[in-house]
Amino acid sequence: MKVLIISHMYPSSTHPVYGTFVHEQVKELIRQGCEVRVISPIKSTPFPINLLNEKWREFxxxxxxxxxxxxxxxxxxxxxxxxxxxxxxxxxxxxKGIKHLVNEVKQDFDFDVIHAHVALPDGVAANLVSKDLGVPYVVTIHGEDFFKSIHLNDKAKSLIENTMNQAAKVILVSERLNKINQTHLQVPDEKIKVIHNGINELFLERCENAKTYFPPGKTRILSVCHLVVRKGIEFNLRALSKLGHRNFHYIIAGDGPERDALTQLTKELDLEGNVEFLGAVKPEVVKELMEESEVFSLPSWNEAFGVVYIEAMASGNAVIGCIGEGVEEIITVNEEGLLVPSKETDTLTEAFEYLIENPAIRTQMGMRAVNKVNDQFTWKKNVSEIINVYEGLPNVKVI
Incomplete structure (x- = not known):
């Protein structure tokens, strides 16, 4: 089976970790017998913004x-x-930016299915290409379409709904997204297939000769994320400051617009001796950090799924996430971790206290987490289900 992927989210020379989950899925598609080409369109903006602004210059x-x-x-x-x-x-x-290229690719690579990641803009483009060539398209919704784009204006919402309705199949990465669909868009159930994302093989293997990041003798707590408000790092800091002790070391890996404010908050809460900001780090360093940490806490909201949770679980961490978010589909409370209300400090403090004071329980949670990831959240399982979707489409060659 030949598959054309259309995804603006994809690693590149200037953004090597952007959309890595799509690339991991592509590699597994190839391992399972598919032939794949990827069109990853890049934003372009008019002069002089494309030269004066660093982000656009990098594009x-x-x-x-x-x-x-x-x-x-x-x-x-x-x-x-x-x-x-x-x-x-x-x-x-x-x-308009890809149609000529798609026609050229089609000449040498007669693809059977188009798979777009996100409805707007990629799915809209895929729909138009599908009509041109008579090739069915599938669209995966990762979260931004539902948490952000449908709320921009009525036109954007209508485009997303039409793109989903006209797709041969719509893949959602979590049941939470399906609930949003049922409330706001009402794309029929027969169009929908929920398939959870998988995990990079790097996180399924044990580290050899890993560097040590945490000081000895304290509970090792970790967050890995882009530092924006909705990731909830402020609430981690406030919750930890309310503990009656400082028997922990908390590392925050990642960068973003909230870093300066969070650094200042750390000082105000007198946590400088217990909190460390590493900035953006490579996946290999993330893996080393997760191997060494014991508790992974990311009390974020508007989270469709959260691959980072299963990455932490694969390394044996007890996980703290938020009630009502995609992480609810990943962990069972008191089995692999704990769930707390979003934007609320007191319950989060209690969760930290419980895991710090009960090392045997957090170790057991971590062991169960490893088993769950290996059973349920691999790219092998994800892609097997996706290929089943492809094979169920009209006029698609079965592998």
Whole structure:
């Protein structure tokens, strides 16, 4: 079976970890017998913004073609304006930016199915390509479509709903997204298939000769995320400051717009001796950190699934997440971790206290977490289900 992936989320020379979950899925598709090509469109904005703004300048430096782990990747450009101005038009802009390339690819690579990641803009473009070529398309919703894009304006919401309704199949990465669909969009159940994301093989293996990051003698707590408000790091800090002791060391790996404010809050809460900001780190370092940590806490909200939770679980961490978020589908309370209300400090403090004061329980949670990940959250399982979706589409060749 030949598959064309359309995803603006994909690792590149200037953004090597962006969309790594799509690349991991692509590699597993190939391992399971599919042939795959990837079109990863890159935003382009008019002069002089593309030269004066660092983010847009980095986009312009991405090469037009690339090969990553043996996967051929194309990076055509499409018009996109800063700050989501006229965002609802990005699907049409993406289609115009890729349609000639798609036709060229089709000549040498007669793909059977198109798989787009996110409805707007990628799914909108895939829908138009599908109509041009008569090839069915599948769209995966990862979260941004539902948490952000449908709320931008009525046009964006309508485009997302139409893209889902016209797809041969819609894959959602969590049941939580399906609840949002049923409330806000009402795409029929027969269109929907929930398939959880998987985990990078790196996190399923044990580290050899790993570096030590945590000081001895204290409970080792970790967060890994982009430092934005909704990740809840502020609540971790406030909750830890309310403990009656300082028998912990908390490492925060990641960067983002909230870093300065969180660093200042750490000082105000007198936690400087117990909290460490590492900044952005490579996946290999994340794995080493998770191998050494004992508790992984990310009390975030608007979280569709959260691959980082299963990465931490695969390394034997007891996990703290939030009630009502995608993590509810990952951990069972008191089995692999604990769930707390979002944006609330007191219960989070109690969760930290419980795990710090009960090392045997957190170790047992970590052991159960490893087993659950190996049973339920691998890319092998994810892709097996996706191939079943492909094979159920009309006029698609079965592997």
């Amino acid at each position: 312009s430096e991405i090469p037009k073609t690339d090969v990553r782990d043996g996967v051929k990747i194309y990076h055509p450009r499409y018009l996109s304006l800063p700050r989501n101005i006229l965002f609802e038009r990005n699907g049409d802009h993406m289609y």
